[in-house]
Amino acid sequence: MSKQALLIIADGMGDNPISLLNGLTPLEYARTPNLKELASKGLFGNVYPVKPGVPVGTDVGHLAIFGYDPYEVYTGRGPIEAYGAGIDLLPSDIAFRGNFATVDDELTVIDRRAGRINQNTDELAKSIDGIVLSNGARVIARALSAHRVAVVIRGQNLSEHITTTDPGTAKEGERVQQSVALVEDKNALETARIINELTEKMYSVLSLHPVNQKRILDGLPPANMILLRGIGREIQAPKMAESFGIRGACVAGDRTVLGIARMAGLDVFHQEGFTAGYDTDYIGKAELAVSKLKDGYDWVVLHVKAPDLAGHDCQPMTKVSTAIKLDMMVGHILQQIDLEQCYIGYTSDHSTPCDRRDHSGDPVPTFFAGGNVRSLPVEDFGEKFLVHGALNNLTAIDFFHIQMDHLEAVRKLGA
Template structure:
């Protein structure tokens, strides 16, 4: 295989028209000369993450981007977060994704993200890690990026058929949910009891932790609870790198993405400056991508999380800023690679419209350029500008296959 490819993923960048942006989306509003110039040299269009009109999570969206059928392999967000945290799951484990959150004494949720806490989480997780519940279940807790955390229950007779404790996105004012068994099996009842006991223990331990005492002194919300969701067991799926015979590298600050990449057989790269936030080091990520391409990786995936955060927080101008920084990052990369030897793609895992503050089922602007890839005229890059492109109405898995075909690793169907 002589050619390489770089894929840039702008998490949650897709959006809808915003009145304060003159009826444009953040991507349409932003000045993005490099994205536009590159899209003009290749295939482009609005691509559906999984299928039209179906909102997906970051986990499902990225599974599809990496070539998996989420309907076949997805068992929950929790296992993916566990992979991202470096936890080796056992078949009997159940895993959760969690948020450090702020609750009052009645367990009313005051802030689902504890002020988007980004310091002290290692100490808080360590205080909970290793707790043994009354039924003998061991608790494994690992910090992820910012407020996110992976929680695994390890023991006998555990079931994933239980409800979780997070009341949901933008549900401040509601209480932490009691876990209940979703069937009458004793394992489910046993597991729900364990989760509810863990909820009580987390509040007791975290409320007294020095990190939260200091946060309260500084007027910041204490991270005195972990809200659990995304329950699931170990994902069993073939490694994409083995299936296709490629070497893959993934550069990201978001542990969910790193977990999926690791599951897919990729070498993963993370640095402290890759924060999965607005302050992530765009140019350091670009330099590392250039380095990995020069070292011989066939497919390098570079992930940026900040647009998704801006969408959830309804900050359209921050999203515009993310698009501009991403475009500058792309310009830096283009000065160091040969488009005749390395294809460049761009996509998102889903749309996160600012006015909605959550993921939507809208398709996402996407392109694939370089070499002799087919091209069409293009005025600008953004949702409304790419509607005449050849990638329209395809899915992320279709886009994955197109990239792999250009790398020459897709087997011919038929004689």
């Protein structure tokens, strides 16, 4: 391929007008001269992650960004978290996305993120890893970013047709849910039974763990439970990198994104300072992404999680700050690459409006810039400034194919 492309994903950056920001969105309010400059040098618009008005999860949004139709390949968040944790799934496994959480003796959820714990989670996960349940199934547990953990049950005759144990977002005060079978099937009934058995064992093991004993002494909420959700089986999908004949790389701190990239056939890169939080090393990510371009990768993905956290936490000014930091990161990148040789794209996996504190079905600001890309002028960067662009009303899968076409990786249809 004669050219390369860098795609920057600002997780959850899309938003709606906020009164605190004079009726602007965080992107519209923030000063982002580098994003504005790039948008003016290419295609831009507000792109729907999957379909208009359909809110999507981080997993589904990123599957679409990587060119997959989620309606065809998505089997649940759990398998993606397992990929991100480096677990190679077997067809008979069932996988969960988990949260380290704080519960009381009645298993009532006090804090479903255990105070957003971000230290010593490896030790906690290891105490669960290897538990053997009464039917002989074995538990595999791996810590992910912050409070997140991947949990896989490995055994025979397991069923994914069961309910999970997490009561849900903002459901503190409710009890850890009992798993029940969703179908009248002996495998589903038995699987639900061992998940409830695992809930009891996790509480017993984690409550006595030295890490949690110290957290209690330090006045911190103990991570004495893992809430399970996002059950699914191994994803059966072709590797995107092979399908399009590209050499791809992904630089990220979020294990979910790394998992999807790994599933798609990209080489994944993570360093200690690359967190899934506000404290991530923006410049370090930029430097590593540029180095992968210099190493000859055709398509490099650079992911930043922080905007999504600010949306979920209803922190508009923090979201503005993440936009400014991201723009500075883009400016650092622009000093080191030639736009005649390397395209730069920008998008989000979904919007996370601050007033909603959750994902919405709104389209997300997006652009694809470079030397020979068609362009239009823009007044500034943000949702309302891109409404006249060519990418409006397209989807993330459309945007993916536009990038691949500019890399000359899409086969011609017809003679």
